[in-house]
Ligand SMILES: [Zn+2]
């Protein structure tokens with residue numbers, strides 16, 4: 278059962294002292310996927326066929342580059358560029374002049390070249406590797422919530438979630454829980470999110486106070502890293 282396999286990383290993330298344990302889970306998957314991309318796997322034909330087809334999103338192309346495997350990345354880019362050029366050449370042969378209506382929402386209709394590029398822009402080898410496992414991690418959170426009292430306590434004493442993962446959890450909940458069990462989970466999760474957002478807001482407000490000379494002799498309290506923690510809450514971005 279996959280949920281058992283993923284119980285350890287999910288429990289580990291919820292044991293971390295952080296503003297969003299789901300971000301912690303995501304970050305670990307992301308680092309693993311980036312390392313995998315520049316590990317021995319890129320020499321395997323079937324993996325390379327996928328990187329050739331999907332390419333990388335803006336964020337992950339930079340992370341893959343920062344792995345400092347210049348030859349490996351050059352090989353990956355070489356076959357990816359070759360495939361893109363071949364696909365675009367083929368698509369240009371099928372291009373009919375698109376009918377662009379002022380009232381049409383999709384202005385690329387009938388243009389296989391821009392449709393191809395639009396799809397390529399929205400696909401990423403690293404994202405797709407993360408997403409497959411990330412969904413199982415979210416399912417595991419609910420499996421543990423239902424079966425493991427110690428995990429449930431850990432969840433309740435977490436520091437809440439970033440806004441994106443708060444939405445992920447509340448959207449997923451009705452698939453796993455019904456009636457009063459669903460209401461209980463949602464009200465606990467709502468409370469965790471709101472109270473911890475308010476806590477971070479309090480830290481930010483204190484941080485602002487510290488720029489006022491009247492607060493010179495006051496302690497910083499828990500505000501020194503409040504901006505980084507606020508950015509994690511709003512954007513799921515970990516600024517170290
Ligand atoms: Zn998060």
Ligand SMILES: [Zn+2]
Nearest residue numbers: 334337401404
């Ligand atoms: Zn990506």
